[in-house]
Amino acid sequence: MSDLSASPTAAPRRISPHAKRGGVKAGENRFGILLLIPALTAFGLVVLFPFLEALRLSFYEFTIQMMSPEFVGLDNFRRILTDPTIIGSFVTTLIFVSLTTFFSITIGLGWALILNHPFRGQAMLRGLSLLPWVMPAVVAAFLWGWIFNSRYGLLNSLALDFGLIEYPVAYLSTNAGAMAAVVITKTWLSVPLFMAFFIAGLQNLDREQIEAARVDGAGNFHVLKDHVLPHLRPVMMVTVVLGIVGNLQHFDTIWALTGGGPVRATTVLSIEVYRRAFEQWDIGMAATVGVVWVATILPPAYFYLRQLMMRAE
Amino acid sequence: MADLKIEGLNKRYGSVSVLRDIDLTIEHGEFVVFVGPSGCGKSTLLRMICGLDDVTSGQLMLANEVINDVPSSKRGIAMVFQSYALYPHMSVADNMGYALKLAKTPKDEIESRVRNAAEILQIVPLLERKPRQLSGGQRQRVAIGRAIVREPDVFLFDEPLSNLDAALRVDMRMEFARLKDRLGTTMIYVTHDQVEAMTLADKIVVMHDGRIEQVGSPISLYNNPVNRFVAGFIGSPKMNFLAARFTDGAVAFQSGHLHMPHASARLTEIGIRPEHLRVGDDGEGVVQGRLVATEHLGSDTFAMVEVADSERPVMVRIPGERRIPHGSSLSLTFDAANVHMFDAEGTALPNETRRADAA
Numbered sequence: 317m318s319d320l321s322a323s324p325t326a327a328p329r330r331i332s333p334h335a336k337r338g339g340v341k342a343g344e345n346r347f348g349i350l351l352l353i354p355a356l357t358a359f360g361l362v363v364l365f366p367f368l369e370a371l372r373l374s375f376y377e378f379t380i381q382m383m384s385p386e387f388v389g390l391d392n393f394r395r396i397l398t399d400p401t402i403i404g405s406f407v408t409t410l411i412f413v414s415l416t417t418f419f420s421i422t423i424g425l426g427w428a429l430i431l432n433h434p435f436r437g438q439a440m441l442r443g444l445s446l447l448p449w450v451m452p453a454v455v456a457a458f459l460w461g462w463i464f465n466s467r468y469g470l471l472n473s474l475a476l477d478f479g480l481i482e483y484p485v486a487y488l489s490t491n492a493g494a495m496a497a498v499v500i501t502k503t504w505l506s507v508p509l510f511m512a513f514f515i516a517g518l519q520n521l522d523r524e525q526i527e528a529a530r531v532d533g534a535g536n537f538h539v540l541k542d543h544v545l546p547h548l549r550p551v552m553m554v555t556v557v558l559g560i561v562g563n564l565q566h567f568d569t570i571w572a573l574t575g576g577g578p579v580r581a582t583t584v585l586s587i588e589v590y591r592r593a594f595e596q597w598d599i600g601m602a603a604t605v606g607v608v609w610v611a612t613i614l615p616p617a618y619f620y621l622r623q624l625m626m627r628a629e
Numbered sequence: 630m631a632d633l634k635i636e637g638l639n640k641r642y643g644s645v646s647v648l649r650d651i652d653l654t655i656e657h658g659e660f661v662v663f664v665g666p667s668g669c670g671k672s673t674l675l676r677m678i679c680g681l682d683d684v685t686s687g688q689l690m691l692a693n694e695v696i697n698d699v700p701s702s703k704r705g706i707a708m709v710f711q712s713y714a715l716y717p718h719m720s721v722a723d724n725m726g727y728a729l730k731l732a733k734t735p736k737d738e739i740e741s742r743v744r745n746a747a748e749i750l751q752i753v754p755l756l757e758r759k760p761r762q763l764s765g766g767q768r769q770r771v772a773i774g775r776a777i778v779r780e781p782d783v784f785l786f787d788e789p790l791s792n793l794d795a796a797l798r799v800d801m802r803m804e805f806a807r808l809k810d811r812l813g814t815t816m817i818y819v820t821h822d823q824v825e826a827m828t829l830a831d832k833i834v835v836m837h838d839g840r841i842e843q844v845g846s847p848i849s850l851y852n853n854p855v856n857r858f859v860a861g862f863i864g865s866p867k868m869n870f871l872a873a874r875f876t877d878g879a880v881a882f883q884s885g886h887l888h889m890p891h892a893s894a895r896l897t898e899i900g901i902r903p904e905h906l907r908v909g910d911d912g913e914g915v916v917q918g919r920l921v922a923t924e925h926l927g928s929d930t931f932a933m934v935e936v937a938d939s940e941r942p943v944m945v946r947i948p949g950e951r952r953i954p955h956g957s958s959l960s961l962t963f964d965a966a967n968v969h970m971f972d973a974e975g976t977a978l979p980n981e982t983r984r985a986d987a988a
Contacts, residue, residue, distance in 0.1 A: 524714035527681050532728035532779075533702035542727075546718040 380597035424510025457572035638687035707776035885916030912962035
């Protein structure tokens with residue numbers, strides 16, 4: 317009845333000359349792939365190819381005394397499992413990564429909570445807090461190296477002034493002191509980023525929800541525990557993974573500050589690979605450590621990306 | 630029992646004065662509605678009663694105790710927020726029991742009180758769900774449930790229906806009326822919707838620009854608004870206003886006249902509600918105009934008539950369905966008893982005809 321085409325006066329139907337063959341979405345995928353080509357090329361050249369090359373080298377023995385690499389199968393991997401120095405590097409890395417990630421996140425969160433409250437000078441302090449972020453890591457390392465310096469360091473000078481110590485202490489020459497120094501430096505560098513994450517999270521916290529909790533009788537502790545932290549949980553997941561991945565890869569400040577020493581006290585995997593490759597010229601072994609290292613980064617990176625993808629949906 | 634008394638209350642943010650000299654008494658068990666256009670300070674007043682905003686000066690008293698500086702949670706009040714403000718990561722039951730949990734109430738008592746409130750609001754099947762799994766109306770009920778569970782002396786509602794669609798709003802309005810009868814607790818309700826105010830309130834507080842314009846029952850505000858603002862705000866569709874002059878024992882318009890020997894010489898404007906106008910010329914007042922538009926609701930026909938004495942077209946409510954050709958000239962008529970009169974400041978002037986009627 318309401319079928320207009322059936323009515324005798326209706327004009328004959330035709331397809332609009334603007335119609336696209338294959339539907340309105342036709343060609344969009346092809347165009348998308350086209351847009352990806354430059355990025356994929358760069359990725360292949362600077363990430364994928366070197367990684368595959370390293371993966372290949374990890375099955376070879378190739379040292380400075382050898383003219384060409386010699387295939388040894390899984391021998392390098394077997395050596396890693398039995399070499400106490402490499403296992404030591406894994407332990408050092410574990411300590412470094414857990415301490416830096418823990419402190420960066422707790423301090424970043426605390427700082428974000430403070431800066432989220434309006435007070436005089438808040439904007440300026442927020443801006444200043446980002447300073448470590450924009451500072452080159454090597455500059456930061458020298459800055460902290462100067463603070464920890466055994467002769468003219470700021471820390472020694474202050475401790476002497478307050479009478480806490482009688483003689484200057486060579487912090488960087490003790491195992492614990494050197495580890496503390498690299499952890500503090502990396503934490504100092506990471507806090508701004510995590511703070512920014514948390515502030516962003518805090519700013520979309522529903523103000524009425526907190527007011528409702530206050531009316532319900534929640535004090536600061538319960539507001540934090542029952543409302544702020546659960547609200548920040550997704551941000552927390554991202555920062556933990558990001559922190560772990562970033563700290564696993566970290567190289568520059570440790571290298572500049574301690575060079576992995578004293579002896580091997582701060583030799584994390586990145587330093588280990590660098591030393592194997594460019595000090596001992598044991599390329600095969602360096603590649604193997606690198607491969608194992610990448611394998612430890614992949615799971616957290618995978619969770620991070622999955623988290624991002626899930627939120628994007 | 631728990632009367633709420635507000636005396637000389639002021640609120641300033643820096644140099645901006647948001648509320649000025651608010652005096653108000655709310656008796657126990659009353660359903661009071663604060664109504665006014667947005668920015669009139671009604672929500673701020675509610676937030677001050679709740680304890681979410683500081684009092685700049687003046688006193689807030691609950692059951693004869695000054696509560697200016699008492700934290701929200703100790704005031705014996707519960708608030709339902711406009712956004713509902715449910716705790717997203719807690720189940721409905723946990724949302725409702727949260728205040729009791731913080732007050733260290735025994736577990737089984739929390740459970741029975743939550744269940745009781747859930748039964749009142751018919752949300753028992755939802756108790757284990759998370760807020761995001763609920764519809765707007767269900768969330769609204771949970772927010773109310775969270776307030777009921779606390780058994781407060783005073784309930785505060787901040788525009789609780791503004792996020793619901795029209796049909797649900799009518800349903801929930803009925804629920805509020807039922808809840809009022811069932812709980813008998815003092816309730817303060819903020820809205821910008823005068824229909825909500827008229828249908829729910831025992832007492833309406835009309836606010837404008839940080840001041841209280843008038844306090845009274847819905848019908849007294851409808852019948853005897855003290856000024857032009859209240860007259861225009863209460864009633865739907867709005868009251869029509871016509872510029873007028875009083876000379877020689879009659880009120881004169883450009884386009885008509887009104888026989889009213891007792892009017893005041895200060896008269897500059899009269900107000901007449903759409904439901905008190907009719908097409909014809911048999912009443913005490915008559916004005917001429919031209920029909921510009923009609924709205925057909927089935928039950929009523931609203932005619933918009935251009936009249937020389939009013940900037941906006943005059944709205945006329947005609948019962949039933951009437952078809953009148955647009956552009957045609959119309960004569961509108963009304964009775965003197967239904968006329969509201971205002972002076973140049975917008976203050977209402979007494980209508981002697983109405984008094985005689987009432988007597």
